[in-house]
Amino acid sequence: MTPIRDLSKLCIHTITTKPWNIETAIEKYCAAGVNGITVWRQWLENRDPYKIGQEIIKSGLTPVSLCRGGFFPASSLTDRQKAIDDNRRAIDEAAALGTLMIVLVCGADPRQSLEESRRHIFEGIAAVLPDCEDRKIRLAVEPLHPMYADSRSAINTLKQANDLCDDLDHPLVGVAADVYHLWWDPDLQNEIRRCGESGYLWAFHICDWRTPTVDLLNDRGLMGEGCIDIPQIREWVEQAGFEGFHEVEIFSNRWWQADQDEFLKAIIQAYRTEC
Amino acid sequence: MTPIRDLSKLCIHTITTKPWNIETAIEKYCAAGVNGITVWRQWLENRDPYKIGQEIIKSGLTPVSLCRGGFFPASSLTDRQKAIDDNRRAIDEAAALGTLMIVLVCGADPRQSLEESRRHIFEGIAAVLPDCEDRKIRLAVEPLHPMYADSRSAINTLKQANDLCDDLDHPLVGVAADVYHLWWDPDLQNEIRRCGESGYLWAFHICDWRTPTVDLLNDRGLMGEGCIDIPQIREWVEQAGFEGFHEVEIFSNRWWQADQDEFLKAIIQAYRTEC
Secondary structure, eight states: OOOOOTTTEEEEEEEGGGTTTTHEEEEEEHTTTTOEEEGGGGGGGTEEEEEEEEEHHHOEEEEEEEEOOOOOOOOSSSHHHHHHHHHHHHHHHHHHHTOEEEEOOOOTTTTHHHHHHHHHHHHHHHHHHHHHHHOOOOOEOOOGGGGGGGTSSSSSSHHHHHHHHHHOOOEEEEEEEEEHTTTTTTTTHHHHHHHHHOOOEEEEEEOOOOOSSSOOSOOBBBBTTTSHHHHHHHHHHHHOOOOOOOEEOOHHHHHHSHHHHHHHHHHHHHHHHHO | OOOOOOOOEEEETTTTTSSSSSSHHHHHHHHHHHEEEEEEGGGGSOOOHHHHHHHHHHTTTEEEOOOOOOOOOOOSSSHHHHHHHHHHHHHHHHHHHSEEEEEEOOOTTTTSHHHHHHHHHHHHHHHHHHHHHTTTOOOEEEOGGGGGTTTTTTSSSHHHHHHHHHHOOTTTEEEEEHHHHHHHHHHHHHHHHHHHHTTTTEEEEOOOOOOSOOOOBBOOOTTTSOOOOOOHHHHHHHHHTOEEEEEEEOOOOOHHSOOOHHHHHHHHHHHHOOO
């Protein structure tokens, strides 16, 4: 695999450097030579997303995506409608921010079957597509690791995400592929190829899987700290035609407790050598 | 689904009631009307497996299987040979105990690729099959949840286990299906059918998936405490021709701290109402 020569495709999710507010993140990412930022919605709370978008664009960063929409399944109709309304707000926020894409963590409800949750996901996305058309916002379905099938997403493989895109059959629905969720899958290479051929491959998220993993949610590794063969997956993704950003998305209690300037240095070093 | 009418197919793994030694487990399971026991190898340490097998058979319990063999992948040849030798000891133990089957947790090594680990699994099983033939011991490959793909098993779906059995093509190699590992899989119904049609479906393990799950290894739920539709999976398994034991295998720090007599009562209650 060709080594990464520069930082032109490096994007960082604001959640990765959780202790930093949006202004600090913009300033620090820019100073470090990072080129893209994916903004988590918590960073927009009680803020004007348009102004933040302008700050991002002035800084020279690309606002790669807004994280996250989704969480459509619920056992009550009221909660399903609330989720749809919240996704509509996310679409407005994304448009104001100036990004073209929202990442969807589709959701699941442990009180109902996976099939029922998948139906709610399909119907929830379909319900907000007119809003996406108005705002020119794309939705990237992120398949989540099967350990999140109970409560975070009933879409757990790239095959399922590709199938969902086929079923929705809409130019504003695609896929976000995250190595953390997908690395174990024996069908990964085939489904990445299919994802690219279908024109669905819109985002590529990177981090690593640590051994042992001590927390189901917040113990992701920096690239190189774990067992995921990131260069191999990057090769498949590029062979499938992907030319977008490499987005560093790390939830880590361990790294969040560290000095964030040192962490940012470590991210850039790891990006150059481990991806 | 037809409700469970009696305990004739109820088996418990000794690890489920971890605080009890083998004699206590035998006595308590029998008194409660349980009919099968799967013995974990730790319960045989420094003991004569033949004598323990005789006690089990005298008690009226069926020794359903020995848990566990496997862990074949390793980055050094020495360690791979050690694993093969250990599996040979497990085959001897199983024969002495009087059970017909060993459950395999196949293993994985985070320092090498999944493909390499899968090759070691194939070759490791092939290496011990002559011992299985001598002792008339069957090996049941247990696909493990993808959250264990780094270090416990590179076989993470029922499809992979079925494929592995196809590739090994030996009458002493089959599958152990555990709802905890497999419940999330959109291909589950199809692969259970295939597993049955191929004659591979030899064991059925039950427990539940809790929300939230707070530990990757030891936070399994009692049947009914989580989101797995056990009656649905049992229906698929029975439609596939399975007539064996329903084996309760729960690793739970929470339940291990409870009074084990109360836990056993709760298992039997849950078995009658939630499976």
